[in-house]
Amino acid sequence: MRQSRHIGRTLREAPKDAQTAAHSLMIRAGYISQLSAGVYVYQPLLLRTLNKISQIIREEMATAGAEELLMPAIQPKELWEESGRWERYTAVDGIMFAFKDRRGSTVCLGPTHEEVVTDILRREVKSYKDLPKCVFQIQTKFRDEIRPRFGLMRAREFIMKDAYSFDADEAGQDASYEAMRQAYHRICERVGYTYRAVEADTGAIGGSGSHEFMVLADSGEETVLYCDTCNYAANQERAESRLEQFPQDAEPRPMEAVLGRGIIGAEKLAEFFKIPLWKTTKTLIYEADDQMVAVMVRGDCDVHELKVANHLNVKVLRLASAEKIRSLTGAEVGYAGPIGLPGHVRVIADHHVKGRVNFECGANQTDYHNINVNFGRDVALPELGDFKLAREGDGCPRCQGRLKAAKGIEVGHIFKLGTKYSQAMNCSYLDANSQTQPVVMGCYGIGVSRMAAAWVEQSHDDKGILWSPQIAPYHVHLIALNIEDEVIRTQAEALYARLQQEGIEVLFDDRPARAGEKFSDADLMGLPVRLTLSKRTLEQGKVEFKLRTEKDSTVLSPDEAVEKIKGVCGIR
Template sequence: MLLSDLLPHTLREAPAEAEVPSHRLMIRAGLIRRHAAGIYSWLPIGLRVLRKAERIVREEMERIGAVELLMPCVQPAELWHESGRWQKYGPELLRMTDRREREFCFGPTHEEIITDLIRNVVSSHRQLPLTLFQIQTKFRDEVRPRFGIMRAREFLMKDAYSFHLDEDTLAETYTRMREAYERILERIGLDYRVVEADNGAIGGNSSHEFHVLADAGEDTIVYAPQGQYAANLELARAQAPEGERPAPGAELEHVPTPNARTIPEVAKLLKIPAERCVKTLIVQGSEAAAVALVLRGDHELNHIKAARLAEVASPLVLLDAEAVEALGGLKFGSIGPVGLEMPVIADRDAAILSDFCCGANKPGEHYIGVNWDRDVDEPAVADLRLAREGDTSPDGQGTLAFARGIEVGHVFELGTRYSEAMGAVAQDDHGAERPLSMGCYGFGVSRVVAAAIEQSHDKRGIIWPAAIAPFDILVVPVGHGRSADMLGAAERLHDELEQAGFEVVLDDRALRPGVMFKDAELLGIPHRLVLSERSLEQGMVEYRARTAESNEDIPRERIADFLRERMHPPE
């Protein structure tokens, strides 16, 4: 293929808006182009990469017996009303009306459509289990699209759905899908972690996320480097405290704390470590107007965990200063559980404290020597806090470390949430009609391309993993001006390698060598061959891997074999 035919458009400088390496490099290399926030074109070279990622995903889906179909991007509102999500999904759902004022949305996901399809097509256990997938453009009207293709509003996703009448085959498909995702990420050559996850808006039971590790990642993942445990920080269980609560050793005492509102200020003023203070957060209750959450002073509230408590409203609402004041004159900076007239839930670490310090529910006053049971009713106890680096892993193996991750895949066991709402049933082997169990499995195809660049680039440009590189080999002829047949020689080399089965692109732009070399590095094609007047005379070709610092001269007639060995080294 000729580079000049591929709409090459490299930039020396990236637009000011591009912040993270993958976004900058994709724009500079001319792989994508933005039209509006989170909406991009894929230029020919970029599209080759996307198609390669897509092909790997498709192959691994087919390997586990999933079957491809294609569903519509535009979906009728009625189906979303049936599942209840027309109300629930919120402004992220791009809604529209047709000429007859009938409502539609641009699909952000396809549970409704697939369930509608299956309920009309499947009626017997003999047709199950069944796993279907598609690779298709999705639209989610993200609050804040950013980082180019990484968090776009329009993006390419593989979504798969499985249907079952028994939990065993659902669990089996779920496991096979997890393994398929691991194979995809291994084939692309990415460093990743599988983590326990929250189910979010899609709902259901068990759920795992697949994160590619990268500094630009938007999620914090928690994992034990020496053990198996890994989870999204939102979900990571905190280490349970050991031992019993010590018996009270101090008297309850009222102390003035003028101008000390935060835990560090109070701790400093009273010369008490933050670990012996508690903070009290007032949130909206599910039934009660307010619920108090008590955490140790040095711990942070995990909002997801709090929202999951039956007593607490979901999603979590932290009451603001005004609402707190309305509850009997409470002020931020001096709230504590003593004498508080509302349900109190303490984190496990706060619940085993004795002789602790807390706000006295009057501005500028605190209590010290506070003890549960003696001074305050025993609280309900729950895991409320965020995990911290250095905590012992919840499974006891090693200590927790944090890393940044880019979520490229997410698998869910949905159960019967959609099939019950939408009446997707089949007859079991006794002739009884039962709702189908579902699994759903998403993989961000366009996002994994950005993730690959985040993990594999240097200051000069992209370093494509071989599996998704737009081409295997770039041929660069230099010295057009001196040697009349330079381009002809390059074309012969290109044709020969193409016939040998390589994907080859020839830089036929006849630019100055420096420009072509810079672009070669920016584009990141794994193998570069340079032809020059000198090498032609000597019957050699100059080879350099994208990752190498220097050149090797390879005899012209050996070049195909040499490249074969480089790309597929003998075991």
């Protein structure tokens, strides 16, 4: 491509609305431009990268045994009512673009395709002999995000690869899931990310198992915790952890309510009572849908509301109001404890509150705290579970290692769906015994446009983007300085033609611009190899070769340059 005819002008100054490096660089380098909130033009350079990413995905999907199709973006309301997700996606979360067509039928723009694909496969699959099946598509998705942000990172219209597997049973699903998991690893490796696959919460989509593929970058919105010893890794939303256990008192002491006027908060309590922080207890009162729940965690932990909500299987979980707390505990906020709560309050506790002798907790009386409390004697052992937020430095739940934290960008998410959609939408088959069985499904998503943004986020410097040869829009940026010089122009044209004949993708800067401008643009656009022709190289008939990732350049003959480029970019 000749740069003189290329669309996507570079900007010298960062646009004020761009908050992250990737967003800013992609605008400055002419890869994207904004049309409205969360809606972007994929300019020519970006489209080439997206196509390359898509090609890698297609190859790995084929290896995993998935067949490509393309489903409609326009979907009928009826399918969503059948799966039971219409309300949630429209009225409740409002994430779906829905409207009426000219005949008055309500339709929507697909935010995801479980409904449509299940509809397709239920007509396709009749017998256990028809299974397994796996399909995928690369398509534009529409989500009216509550808050689009960071350019392509969270857009309202974005490109996604979504795959769906259909199996006869759990064992089949496990195999399909595993094939996809491995495909996702290969995709991440081929692109060249520094990434981690982590255990994930299944969220709204539902299902039994789930992994997220996280590209590590400081600006990532997700926190991942991983073990420094074994291979345990999980999204902080779901991560478990082991806390340090401490030697306990040999004998229980008599419980007493002690006055600690205005002492609220675990740290203050520990200091006031001169006890270790782990002996204190946080008891938080929540409103969970229509029930009241008291959640206890050790004083050195925090409650993880998502874990609590999942355990209780409720939609809305929020801290109770001060009035509610007063009426339930008879005390001001800050003095709640498990002893003497009304019977209708469900008490649940993190595992780590157990196993302590003579611990502290609120006395449900303003300014008073109970000390030397013991389960079994003073209060019944509550329902136990994992309700605390895992943190960096906690022990690994699987081994004796410690958890470390990193920020990540979620580029892929794979789920075992089970029979949630197949049952709701009657996607079933006859087994060998002529029994009707629901198909067992899995779904597997990758944000294609987000992958490009994540790469830039992970791989850039102060001058611009650093593409890997695998997904760079072009392999080579061919720069001709002093192009008004006929000899240089002739040489440059010849080299441009030669490189293309060799199967090398070239962006040819044939503009009559100055050296500084061309070099700056090249750094900004970030193609892996830069070739420069100028008066300096003219007499020798050579060309200057420079990698974007390296500082120094070398002077090579055209033949040598071609060989080197092919080596670097893995061509043929």
